[in-house]
Amino acid sequence: MSMPSNPTPTNEKSGKQLILGVLIIGLAAAGASWWFRYSATHRAAQFWGPQAAELIRDAPHVTLRSAAAAADGQDAADADVPRDVSNAKGLTHLRNALLEDASYDWSTAGRADTNWENSLVFEESEGAEPRVVILLSPDFHWAANGSAADPAGHAVSTSPIAEGLQTFFAEQAQDAPAE
Secondary structure (H helix, E strand, O other): OOOOOOOOOOOHHHHHHHHHHHHHHHHHHHHHHHHHHHHHHHHHHHHHOHHHHHHHHHOOEEEEEOOHHHHOOOOHHHHOOOEEOOOOOOHHHHHHHHOOHHHOEOOOOOOOOOOOOEEEEEEOOOOOOOEEEEEEOOOOOEEEEOOOOOHHHHOEEOHHHHHHHHHHHHHHHHOOOOO
């Protein structure tokens, strides 16, 4: 029996096509991921502004002011003392919630008469610029950019996350060190 002089050639094309197919699928998945993230956050980022959105997401120093302590019977002067919550439990979730479009009721117009009793300040270092101040109504159903010239004119409803905001602020007031 004689052996064939030409062995069967390997199919080099199938390996290249597989690699190309995996690359195309990876690029499509990356594009879909980018689009999903953009569509889930673009209105909130537009509302706060690009620099403010970046600070909300990444600022190393976060300060909270709350009137809740006064409501709990503490001295009103103590209630307005800023609290450093830069390492607070739940802050990462709060940052994400503040940047998600679903956290806001965009169909509700802001109220001009809101009494801003609570706030969060996101900044690079304490007392330094740049910073963003998020003002919150006493019932946590409204938020405004306190860095804007007319915060009440640009308020947005936070009704979808009001309960979570209230819980976060209550926990911070409860965890505050005794003076």
